[in-house]
Structures are given as structure tokens and as C-alpha cells.
Amino acid sequence: KRQGFPEVIYGEGKSIEQIHLIMSKLIEKHGRVMVTRVDKEKGQLLIEAFPLSKYDSVSSILLYGEPKQQFAGEIMVLCAGTSDLFVAEEAAITAEWMGCKVNRLYDVGVAGIDRLLAYRDQITTASVLIVVAGMEGALPSVVGGLVQRPVIAVPTSVGYGAHLQGLTPLLAMLSSCASGMSVVNIDNGFGAAYQATLILKLASEGVNNEITIS
Amino acid sequence: KRQGFPEVIYGEGKSIEQIHLIMSKLIEKHGRVMVTRVDKEKGQLLIEAFPLSKYDSVSSILLYGEPKQQFAGEIMVLCAGTSDLFVAEEAAITAEWMGCKVNRLYDVGVAGIDRLLAYRDQITTASVLIVVAGMEGALPSVVGGLVQRPVIAVPTSVGYGAHLQGLTPLLAMLSSCASGMSVVNIDNGFGAAYQATLILKLASEGVNNEITIS
Amino acid sequence: KRQGFPEVIYGEGKSIEQIHLIMSKLIEKHGRVMVTRVDKEKGQLLIEAFPLSKYDSVSSILLYGEPKQQFAGEIMVLCAGTSDLFVAEEAAITAEWMGCKVNRLYDVGVAGIDRLLAYRDQITTASVLIVVAGMEGALPSVVGGLVQRPVIAVPTSVGYGAHLQGLTPLLAMLSSCASGMSVVNIDNGFGAAYQATLILKLASEGVNNEITIS
Amino acid sequence: KRQGFPEVIYGEGKSIEQIHLIMSKLIEKHGRVMVTRVDKEKGQLLIEAFPLSKYDSVSSILLYGEPKQQFAGEIMVLCAGTSDLFVAEEAAITAEWMGCKVNRLYDVGVAGIDRLLAYRDQITTASVLIVVAGMEGALPSVVGGLVQRPVIAVPTSVGYGAHLQGLTPLLAMLSSCASGMSVVNIDNGFGAAYQATLILKLASEGVNNEITIS
Amino acid sequence: KRQGFPEVIYGEGKSIEQIHLIMSKLIEKHGRVMVTRVDKEKGQLLIEAFPLSKYDSVSSILLYGEPKQQFAGEIMVLCAGTSDLFVAEEAAITAEWMGCKVNRLYDVGVAGIDRLLAYRDQITTASVLIVVAGMEGALPSVVGGLVQRPVIAVPTSVGYGAHLQGLTPLLAMLSSCASGMSVVNIDNGFGAAYQATLILKLASEGVNNEITIS
Amino acid sequence: KRQGFPEVIYGEGKSIEQIHLIMSKLIEKHGRVMVTRVDKEKGQLLIEAFPLSKYDSVSSILLYGEPKQQFAGEIMVLCAGTSDLFVAEEAAITAEWMGCKVNRLYDVGVAGIDRLLAYRDQITTASVLIVVAGMEGALPSVVGGLVQRPVIAVPTSVGYGAHLQGLTPLLAMLSSCASGMSVVNIDNGFGAAYQATLILKLASEGVNNEITIS
Amino acid sequence: KRQGFPEVIYGEGKSIEQIHLIMSKLIEKHGRVMVTRVDKEKGQLLIEAFPLSKYDSVSSILLYGEPKQQFAGEIMVLCAGTSDLFVAEEAAITAEWMGCKVNRLYDVGVAGIDRLLAYRDQITTASVLIVVAGMEGALPSVVGGLVQRPVIAVPTSVGYGAHLQGLTPLLAMLSSCASGMSVVNIDNGFGAAYQATLILKLASEGVNNEITIS
Amino acid sequence: KRQGFPEVIYGEGKSIEQIHLIMSKLIEKHGRVMVTRVDKEKGQLLIEAFPLSKYDSVSSILLYGEPKQQFAGEIMVLCAGTSDLFVAEEAAITAEWMGCKVNRLYDVGVAGIDRLLAYRDQITTASVLIVVAGMEGALPSVVGGLVQRPVIAVPTSVGYGAHLQGLTPLLAMLSSCASGMSVVNIDNGFGAAYQATLILKLASEGVNNEITIS
Numbered sequence A, B, C, D, E, F, G, H: 001k002r003q004g005f006p007e008v009i010y011g012e013g014k015s016i017e018q019i020h021l022i023m024s025k026l027i028e029k030h031g032r033v034m035v036t037r038v039d040k041e042k043g044q045l046l047i048e049a050f051p052l053s054k055y056d057s058v059s060s061i062l063l064y065g066e067p068k069q070q071f072a073g074e075i076m077v078l079c080a081g082t083s084d085l086f087v088a089e090e091a092a093i094t095a096e097w098m099g100c101k102v103n104r105l106y107d108v109g110v111a112g113i114d115r116l117l118a119y120r121d122q123i124t125t126a127s128v129l130i131v132v133a134g135m136e137g138a139l140p141s142v143v144g145g146l147v148q149r150p151v152i153a154v155p156t157s158v159g160y161g162a163h164l165q166g167l168t169p170l171l172a173m174l175s176s177c178a179s180g181m182s183v184v185n186i187d188n189g190f191g192a193a194y195q196a197t198l199i200l201k202l203a204s205e206g207v208n209n210e211i212t213i214s
């Protein structure tokens, strides 16, 4: 029976003991586990406890085990610069661990449009695009206009003042004039990667339906 | 070269003359056109001007021409009741016109969970799900927990008081604990259908990448 | 003369000295006292000062003395998982200390509806239900649809981004389409338990009015 | 099997035809029906179509049929003045139609505290209290301090400026320092009456649990 | 020429050095100075530097020198309990230092209306009333209804959740149905005392205008 | 025993019949009455019904009868221009009817500071100042800096966009750096005049307290 | 002595009579006048009264007289499409009437970046740029990245749902990562043009300061 | 080819290592660099690493190298007092480093209008004005009324309660009734200086356009 990807723990607000316990259970059951939102201190302690695990300090993700499957297609993760990396990497590492090929494009802000357009070929051949943006959140609109593939926009909490801890790019992305785009919660790289993976999964498995493309 | 679905007009705030002009151009170029947010009065006048067009008063959509292609798979559109129908039908009719098979499931609110679960088989076999909800916007969370397919949530402006013209279900859907879900703007059935169609399009065309499913 | 439950202290923002003083007075007057929102450090110091008291670190409640009465009926406290426990336990322990029987049901999120429904019998036989939920706050709507008893919904501050420190589930619960539900402040497990207890108290004492049920 | 009170229609945004159709079905099935949020014009047309129905223009409620049962106890509905009457009466008439005895106390604002206190005896003997207030929403706090019975607070949309269409009293009531109070949506007299009725229903039916009051 | 009360420093965000410098200047010029928002640590250091000064840890005010004048009349400062004391005392001490007689009434919340009313005589004979309230901010409305004197309402940041750091009582007070009341910023006991003092000053000096009371 | 100014009706949302009824009662009892927020149409009908009444279409106030007393001192009402006149006149006419002398200064916006300063003498000799401002609400801060008398600030709903229907000047006035200022609700000219009158009343009656000015 | 551009009337909320009166005065004094926010009906009546005036129904501006001066340089006004035209034209016509040369570029949304970039030469040679955008307000960020000239961003009220009547693009523009950009109020094409003109005025007049460019 | 001012680093949230690396690159390429938002501790370490650099603790700016050019004209930076200095200095130092002459006017709040007006001559001869204000943000409106030059308003995060961390002065400035003013993000002294510099740059370079001033 299909069960999705239950082997994920949301580490925020959980103690080392709680995470340790759940990890042990999930490793026993699934042979693998991913924990998001693990700060450096906890990460250090957990890789000591689970020597086979790996900790990534940019995304704050702790990984144990390998992808169980590989999906066809490619997810592109885009962002503007160094400050949004923690979200972009949460998305990228999650997607990889779930079995997707990921192409990172990380220095392409809208205020320097030429750099973004230099990668146009890669952008237009991606299967699904995760576009991470803080500040005013304009990048997804521009990317959405370049492609005919699903775009998942992720606002980030990076900014100040009128940025409202990410509410501003969140609302801006939802108001975007580019079609084919949807939005997840502020800083939710995980959620974007999860949905992107479900899309590749659908495409990989094939749709079990007789209607064929004309 | 494929150019997406450019033959759509956003009718809100456009005069009959403006819509007439753009419709004529798009029909000439593409042989078809869809206009959203057309009120009854304008709809009446436009079907007189374009006798081959059809007007649907629930979704406020005016259609001219047929889908150019048919994509494999099936989009399920769910909502709770009569008040959200205008959004659900904007989604359903848009998706059909873009070439998708649509399965409507329209009387399934979370406060009567048994009715929703009675359709569990249909729900779990859909390729992509568009879940439309006003009030507190809880339906997508429940549906998201039932499936391993992408869920696109659409909050609606139906409610009052603490509902804040749809901001409340919008924020609630973004905060959902169900994975694999993303969100579009309030009442934006069109946007949800557009992205759902892009997903079926991707699955139909196949992903042009060598990695194969294990 | 009946005086309600005056022997409760709201510990937040009070110094050890202030709490100590008020506790002493209330113990002298009522033989018992309950202090909510007591952090671990203060809790430790206070059980040293009052060796007959008990401190619960999940709910941050300090208890001294026993319920003065037992009300008929049963309050069910529901929540989705570990992160909302601190609120659920504030509700449960408060209700118990005020003289109510409490049934806890703590691992039943809406994104896994089957687990919730597995407890349907218990749910429908509860007299009053306190439903605690963070994130999008959808659980009370589902529970409210299952029962014909009063439901008191408690939003929690657990979430991030669009969750707005609990404002989002608060507004969502107020917009709920399930009837028979009312809402208390964010994280206010105490307030929910207090009202639930008043309901059982009313039912236990009987309504002093001649109209009889037909 | 008991099914609650399904015979209620939310009239807002429904056409005469839609209401007529649902009314007919519900009358056939239950012998009675209540429609809320029916404006005067629709009300006039519907009493012509259903001569046995009654329309109340203050609460905008259309009634057909009588209560099926009478619950013991009494609900008191309080409000400050004429402008909140439409909500208070929505609550009062709903509660009566569901089988409750209702005591109205309608001219008792907090800025004239003596008038409120003149009714102290009646207030303290009510089984459940519904307190309706616009403006700053202070009345429920004062009433909540006078009684040891459940108080359900209903903020109204009556006010201007800083009142924010009722958001201000809504948030104020949720922040109240009076215990035993919960809150429903702005102008939701119906919801308050529904929960109050469930409380009297519980008290009337008796709690099926062996624990007895000490 | 009279110049108001320039000898006040707002200590928040100023360093010890900055405060020391400004204090020295003001003492030299006016022979006295008051510093508000001085935390305990700074307070300790400043009374060492200025041995003739006094520091009050409840209001966080540092005083040097005496009132230059005494105004006729009396300001009553009211609040509900211990948590709002820091604001009430900021008001009371400011008013005293500016030359007003102050009557404190500090344990009179609206949820225990009898205690408030026990002081009715004192309340109605006050010249100006400063009413401090956190939570839902209902106290000024009740007090405003009891008197025919100016009421200045001060919302406080004491509360949680729907209280929005004091925005809720602020907006509630502005929406109050009691006449003769105005409002100052959240926690601004100083501002309330300043205006109250200006009122007594006006009354003390007499209005230089020929129109006489009938 | 004096009871304040009970002979005022808030006309907003009341029908002609309701106003007529209350006016009759108040005229019978007090010999006079004032009705605020009366639109032109209602105003016309009411002066026909009460030929001795006067209707002012700028302030939307209906007056019947004369002031019962005259207070010493003078209230100055300031505003920037024609668009805020409806609020300024609500304040001015209310104050006059309650027995105050009013000095109007109506064309003095902060963006033309010289014009304001040209009236400096009048401004500094006023007993109480009501400062009405829409847009960014800066006028009260400037005026407050010119005087040592109480300033009551009234934000108005005149503006657009970032002005948020008056919330912006309301919040700005509350954040003002000028001391001695307090604020009333958006467009609440009546409330400002009421408090200003209470201040003159206090000054006129004299404070019944032995402390004398030094 | 030059006094700026005093000969402008804000027509919103002013009656025909008021506008007529002020126009007459300004024409007498300056020989010219501009009225913004004049709806079609008023516009019709005013050109009848002032046959030498011209009314533009897109911008809702009424003009009388010619520019008094011509400034060197060129203002470019950009927007995405037909729905924002009313704001773009308010800016363009204002700037022209104040004496600036205006270059309009009106069909260049970010979701079709190639079209925008096709005009790159014109964009980079403009002296000042006014960028008008509704929806998510991303256009100014992209334009700001292309130029080294001042960019004035104007959010519009065109959009729905999460767009919050223009607050979303307003906040997004303020959070922009492009340097050299500032923002005016929602729909305030006039304000943007006014500041752009002041910039050209400064450049035209030359800065009266000895420091020279190196 | 002209490249603007790329040699600026936004220091907030960057580690010493990251800043060190980028500084080295920019110094190599441009011979100079400016880093904003560098706290004292980082500043200390960086001047040790780059002995030729200078750190300013008021503005939190680290500078290396000299202006490459000097623009004609003068930027005036105004603010009310000590608490807004950190923003005013971010603006002033940025503008100087970019090649502008800056005139600081720092003790001129609106509540003491005479002090501001004492500098009227200087104010009216500035080429561009940057007006920094916390609290209610009224200063730019007054200054804007005094000059016929571009005013760039900068709201600050200095204030409390209704000030909403700077949102209140931000929205107030956007709603200002003074023409010729635009606004940047809260505390964004850098952005204001950048735009002001672009304006002087335009004026210094001269507009390459044939139209001449009449």
C-alpha cells in the first residue's frame, strides 16, 4: 500500500531526546529519516548519536539513509543571493532526499535581470521550478513568465521593515500576474520540495487514465 | 513553438468594447478564446456578438472554441457547498477548456466528514486535486492527508467577520499541516486550474530526462 | 455564598515572591491553589517552598490541594501532536483540578483523518469537547461535525509564517462552518477548561427551572 | 438516531429560488425549517410562498414550524441598545425555535452600570448567558464577573473607525479577564444560540456518567 | 516666561552616558529632572552618580528635585491589578512630580464590579481620571459612565494572543461608548499624566476669558 | 443632581421613526436635544417634524434648544482644509451647543506652516484645542508643540491608499512626540468636543480641593 | 518669487460648485489650472463651464492652460497593461502639464520580460522613471536594476484578494532589492509626477553650488 | 560602461568570514567598498583585518576608500533628535561616500517648530532633502511644505505601541499632504541616500536632451 514520505521529522521545538526517540523509530521502520529545522548544536549531538547521519548547517537538515527511488525529470531551485540560501537548500536537499534530481541556480535576483536570462535554456527545460525570494518576492513572477512548467513560489523571512517578516513577499506572490504559479508558507522550502516531488512522482508513474495527448 | 495558453482574457474591469476587440484578435490568431469574470449583462451582449460562444453564469466564464489537446489524467475539483460554486466552476471549466478531464465533487464539507470519505476511492485516484474552500478553509488539509498527489488549495471570499474577505482561509491553508499542498489567491479558480493543467501537461508530455523510476 | 473558583493564580510575569505570597493567602483561605504559566525554574523553587504542591512541566502548572467536588460527565481534550501538548495539558489539568473527569485524545490531526475517526465512539460520548489546534486550526471543525455536544476550540501559537503566532487558527476557528463551537484566546487552555467545567457544573447541579424536556 | 438541528438554512447570498427549494425539502423531511439572514424583500416573497411561515424583520429570520422539544433552564440574551438588536434577536429567536426559554435584557450598556446591576438577580439565575456587544465589547467582561454560568460573547459589526467592523470587540472579548467566557464570530447570534442550546440540551438530558456531584 | 515641563528625559534606548549628560544640563538649568523608562541596572548607577536622586523600580522612573508648584484638584489613577502597575505608577509618579495630588485605586477590575463600585464616592469626586487597563481594556468605559470629569484611558501591553501587545485594548478604548474619554499610546502613563496635569493647570490658573458659568 | 449631557442622540443607523420618538422624549424631559450623524434627507424630514430645530448639513447635526449654561474659556478647533470640515464642524457645533465658546481656525495645514504660525497668538491663548486632521495626521503634533494647554487630536477618514480609512493618522497621533495630547476615534468630532467641554466645565466649576497653586 | 505649482486641485470629494469656484480663482491668478480625480459626469459639466479646458477620461484629469516652462530631460512612464492606465496617465499628463517631456511605455509586464527588454535603450536613456504596477508590484524592481537614474514606484489598487487594495504592491516596492527607488501612495500618479518634475527642475536650473563633477 | 555603485555590501546577517571575502573582492576590483549594518563587534574585527578601513558606530557603517567623484549640489539630512541618529547617519555617510556634499540638521522635531524654522534659509537652498523621522513621522510633511526640491522621507523603527515598529510613520509619510515627497523603507537611510545621489548625479551630468528651460 502506498504510504507517501512519512519518514520526516519537523525538528523545530523538539528536544534532543524527542528527536532521538522518533529518529530511532523511523530508522527501524523505514531504514531512513530526515529531520528539518535542526540547529547547529542539536545537529552536532545527533550526528554523534547517529554516526551514519549527515548534518547540513545551511539548510539545518539532518539526513539518515538514501532515497528509496529516483524520479525522472528535474527540479530547478532558484534564488537571488546568499541570504535566502537556507530556504533554497531546505528545498533542494529535501527534493534530493526524496528522489529528485535538483538543479540549483542561486545568484539571479530580478534587479540584475541579465544574469537570470543568461540561464534561460536551463530554466526552460526544468520540469518543475521552485523559486525562493525574500524582500519584495518578485523573482517567481519573472520566472513564471519564462516557462510553461509549474512554478512553486517560496517567500522568505529575509528583509526588514515593510517586508513584515515575509508577509509582504507572500502576499505579492499570491497576487502575481504570472500564470501557473502557486505559493507555500514563508520559509517553507520543505513544503515546496514535497509538492514538486509529488509532481515528478506523478509524471514518473504515469497517469493511469486512458485519455491520451493529441 | 508551443506558447502556453495565451488565449485567455481577464474580463474584470474591461468594457464590452475592450473585450470584443481582444476576443476578435485572439479568435483570429488562435481560433479560440476564454474570458473569465464576465458578469451576466456583459455575457449576454457578448454571446449576441459571438453566436458561437457559450456563457456560463455560475463561473462567469465566456468560452469560444474547443480544447486544442487532451491531457491524460484527471483533475478533481472539490468544494463544500453552493456558496463556493462560482470559484469551483471557474476552476473546472478552465481546466476542461485547457484540455483536462475534470471530476467534480461538490457537497463535501469538513463538518460532515462521512460524506467526504464516501468518495475516498475517487479522491485517491485523481491525478491532481483542486480544493476550494471558504469559511475556515479546512477542507484542503483533510483532503491532503488522504492522497499522495499534488493538492492546490483555493480560498474563497465566502464568509463574514473574522473571515476577513478570504484572508483567513488563505492564511490557514498556507499554515496547513498536510504536506504536498500549495495555495493560490482568494477566489482564483483560474490560477489553480492553470497550474493543475501544467502538471497534467508535464505528465502527458513525459519528462525529457534519462533518470528512471526505481 | 457560592464564589466560583477563585483559588487560581496567573503566574506569567509574577515574581517568585509575589506568587509565594498569593499562594500562602489562598491556601490559608481555600486549602488549595492552582498556579498556571509557571516556568521550570520558578516551579522548582515553589515546590521546595510548598512541599505538598506538585509541578507539571508540560502544562507549566503548579497544583496544591485536591478538587473540592466532582462533576458528572466527561470532558474530552483533543489535539494533533506533541507541539500542542502544553496547551492541551493546561486544559486537561485545569479541568481535573476543578473536579472534572478528563479523557485525553492527543495524536489525531486532520491530515490523518482515519486515526481521529478510529476514536469516534469516545468522541461522540463526551459531554463537552476541548479541541486544541495550532497550524491552520482545522481540527475543531471536523470534531464539531461529529458531535452534538458543545465544542470549545483553542488555537495555539504553534506554527510559523502565515500562522501569525496563532492569529490564523484563531480567526479560522471563528469562521468555522461547524455549529455549536465557540473559541477562546490563543493558548488559553485554562479558559477553555474553565468554561467546560462551568458547563458540567450546570449539568451536575441541574437547571433550577420548571420547563421539562419533551 | 438523533441528528442535531439540521433544519436550518443560511440565507445570505442564496436566491429566492434556492431558498424555496431547500425549504420545501426540509419541511417535507422535518416538518419545520428556520432561515437566517433573509432580507425584507425576500422575507415578503417567502411568506407569500409559505403562508404558515413567519418573518421577523429585526433578526431577518424566517420561521416555519414549532420547537420539537423544550429544554429545561433559561438562556439570557443581553445587549446594550438598539443598534445591536439585530444580532441579539438572531440569538434569541434561534434559541427559542430550538426549544429554549429565553430572557431578554436589552438596555444595559457598561457606560450605565447601574442599570445592568438593577437586573443582577435575573442575571445570576440564568443557566447560560449570551452577551452581545458592539463598540468596545466590554459588556461580556462585566457580566462574566457577575455569574458562575457559561457566558458566550458575540461581538457585533456596529461601530466605526477603530472598531474595524467588529474585529476590535472580537479581539477584546477574546482577551477578556473574566473567566468562563468564550466567543463566536462577529454578528453570529445564531452560533451563540446554537451552542447555548447544546449546553441546555446536555443539562436536560443529563450526563450519562456515573460520577456524582459531592 | 513659562515653558511647560521641559525637564523630562525619555530614558529608553539612551546610554548611561547620554542620560548622565542630559541630566546634568537639566539640573543646572531647572534644578530638577525626571527620567522615565530607566531599567534597574541603569537606575542603580544613576543614583550613585546623583545621590540626591530617587529611583522607583515599579515605574522605572528616576527623580531629582521637587515639584515647582502645586495644582488644585486631584487626579485619580485606576487599574485592575498587579500586572498593570508599572504603567499606573508611571502615570501617578509623573503627575505627582509635576505638582498634582494623586489618588491611587489599584485593585478594581471590571470582572469584579462590586469592588470598583465600593469606591464610587472617591471616583466621582476626582477632577481628572487616568484609567489604565490591559487585556480587553474595558475599565475606562465603566469608569467613564460613572463620572462627569475627563477620563484619559491608557491601554497596556499586558496580555497575550488576541491582545496583540496592547493594540486590542487601544482600539477598544477608542471605540468606547462612554463619552468624555480620550486615549493615549500603549503603556504611555507619562503622556496621560502630562495631559491630566495640563488640565489641572488650566483649572488652577483659571481661564482668562470673560464668559462666566450660568 | 447634574447628570452630564444625556440629551444627545447618535443618529447613524437609526430610522426617522426611531429618532423622532427619542427626540420627543428628550425634548419633553430636557427641553432640548442634539442629534449627530443625520444625513440630509433625514435632516429635512426632521426639521419639518420639529420646526424649532435647526439642521447643519456640513456637520450633519440637528439641534433643538439652546445651551443650558456657558462655560468660561475657549475651545479652538483647527483643521487643514475643506475635506475635514465635516468632522471639525461636528466638534465645533457640539461644543457650542454644550455651552462653550469656540474659535475656528480652518485653513492651516502643516505643508503650509506659515499660515498656521500667523495665528500663533490665538492658538496659544486657547484653553483647550481640538485638532482635526486627515491624511498623515501631522497637525496635532505641530500644534501640541506650540501650546501648554490640553490638545485633543481627531483623525479623519479623509485620504486614500496607505491612509487606511483613517487608521494611519489615528496611529500616528497616538505615536506623537508632542506631550499633552490625547486622541479620540476616527471622525469622532463629537467625542473630542465632549471631553473638551468637560475640561472647561471643570475649570469653570473650580476644583473642590484645598491645594492651591504656588 | 517662484512658488512651486500651486495651481492644482484635488477633485475627489469636492462638489461641482466647489471645483468651479476654486478653478475660477486659480485661473484668474495663474492663467491655468489642473484638476485631478474628476469623474466623467463632473468632467462633462466643467468643460461646459470652462470651454477652454480639456477633460481626459482615462486619467480623470481636467486641464486648463499650458505649461509655463519646459524642463530639459525626459520622464519615462511604464506600466504593464490596460488596467493600470488610469494611474499611468495621471502621472504622464501631470508631468506634461508641469513642463516635462514624457515617454510612455505601457505594455511591459514582468511576466513577459522580453517585451520590456526590447525597449532597453529607451529605458536607459530616460532621466527619471515612473514605474506603475498593480498586482504584485514587481516591475519597478526589474526596471530599477536596468538603470542608474531615479525610479519612482507607484503601486495601484488593481488586483484582488491577497493584493489588499494595493497595500501588497506598496509594501513590496518598499522592500525592493533594487537601489535608487522610492515609493509614493497607492494610485498616486500625481505625486510621482510631481516629484519627477522637481527632479528635472533641479537638473534644468542647475545646482547653485561650487563643487564640480570630477 | 557606467556601472552605478556596485561596491556596497549589506552586512546584516552576514558572517565576518562572508564580509571579509566580499570586501577583498570588491577592494581588488573597485579599490573601495562600503559595508552597512555592521555591529560593533564585527566592526572591530574588520578594521583589524583592513587597517585602512574606518568604522562608524552610530551608523554601523564600515568604509574603505574614497569617493570616486564629487557631484555638485548639496543633500540636507534632517532628523528630530538622538534616537533617529543611526538612520540619519546611515544616510549622511552613504551620500558622502558616494560623492555628495551633505548638510546635517539634527535637532529639529515638529513639536518645536521654531527651531526648525530657524534654519529655513539652509533648508530652502538644499538640492535634495532626506528627512528622517520616527514616532508619528510628521517632519517630512512640514519640510516638504517649505521647499521646492525633492524630499525623500525615511521612517524609523524608533517608537513604541501604536508606532508598530515604524509601520505607522511609514504609512503616514505615504499619506502626506505635501507634494514632491516619496518614501523608502523603515530605517533605510542607505536607500534614501542612494536615490538622492542619483538625483545629484543626474543634475551634475546634465540631461542629454535638447529641450531647454524657458
Ligand SMILES: Nc1ncnc2c1ncn2[C@@H]1O[C@H](COP(=O)(O)O)[C@@H](O)[C@H]1O
Pocket: A006, A008, A009, A010, A011, A036, A037, A188, A190, A191, B177, B178, B179, C081, C083
Ligand atoms: N521544514 C518544515 N516545514 C514545514 N513542515 C515540515 C517541515 N519539516 C517537516 N515538516 C512536516 O512535519 C511533519 C512531521 O511533523 P512532526 O510529526 O511534528 O515531526 C512531516 O511529515 C512534514 O509534513
Ligand SMILES: Nc1ncnc2c1ncn2[C@@H]1O[C@H](COP(=O)(O)O)[C@@H](O)[C@H]1O
Pocket: A177, A178, A179, B005, B006, B008, B009, B010, B011, B036, B037, B188, B190, B191, G081
Ligand atoms: N480569473 C482570473 N484570475 C486571475 N488571473 C486571470 C483570470 N483570468 C485570466 N487571468 C490571467 O490574466 C491574463 C490576461 O490578462 P489580461 O491581458 O488583462 O486580459 C491571462 O493570461 C491569465 O493569466
Ligand SMILES: Nc1ncnc2c1ncn2[C@@H]1O[C@H](COP(=O)(O)O)[C@@H](O)[C@H]1O
Pocket: E006, E008, E009, E010, E011, E036, E037, E188, E190, E191, F177, F178, F179, H081, H083
Ligand atoms: N515614558 C514616556 N513615554 C512617552 N514619552 C515620554 C516618556 N518619557 C518622556 N517622554 C517625552 O520625551 C521627551 C524627551 O525626549 P528625549 O529628548 O528623547 O529625552 C519629554 O519631553 C517627553 O515629552
Ligand SMILES: Nc1ncnc2c1ncn2[C@@H]1O[C@H](COP(=O)(O)O)[C@@H](O)[C@H]1O
Pocket: A081, G177, G178, G179, H006, H008, H009, H010, H011, H036, H037, H188, H190, H191
Ligand atoms: N542598509 C541597507 N539597506 C538596504 N539596502 C542595502 C543596505 N546596504 C546595502 N544595501 C543594498 O544591498 C546590496 C548588497 O546586498 P548584498 O549583495 O546582500 O551585500 C547593495 O548593492 C545595496 O543595494
Ligand SMILES: [Mg+2]
Pocket: A143, A144, A145, A146, A147, A148, A149, A178, A179, A180
Ligand atoms: Mg508560466
Ligand SMILES: [Mg+2]
Pocket: B143, B144, B145, B146, B147, B148, B149, B178, B179, B180
Ligand atoms: Mg498528501
Ligand SMILES: [Mg+2]
Pocket: C143, C144, C145, C146, C147, C148, C149, C178, C179, C180
Ligand atoms: Mg456539532
Ligand SMILES: [Mg+2]
Pocket: D143, D144, D145, D146, D147, D148, D149, D178, D179, D180
Ligand atoms: Mg464568571
Ligand SMILES: [Mg+2]
Pocket: E143, E144, E145, E146, E147, E148, E149, E178, E179, E180
Ligand atoms: Mg462620563
Ligand SMILES: [Mg+2]
Pocket: F143, F144, F145, F146, F147, F148, F149, F178, F179, F180
Ligand atoms: Mg504642548
Ligand SMILES: [Mg+2]
Pocket: G143, G144, G145, G146, G147, G148, G149, G178, G179, G180
Ligand atoms: Mg538602478
Ligand SMILES: [Mg+2]
Pocket: H143, H144, H145, H146, H147, H148, H149, H178, H179, H180
Ligand atoms: Mg515642497
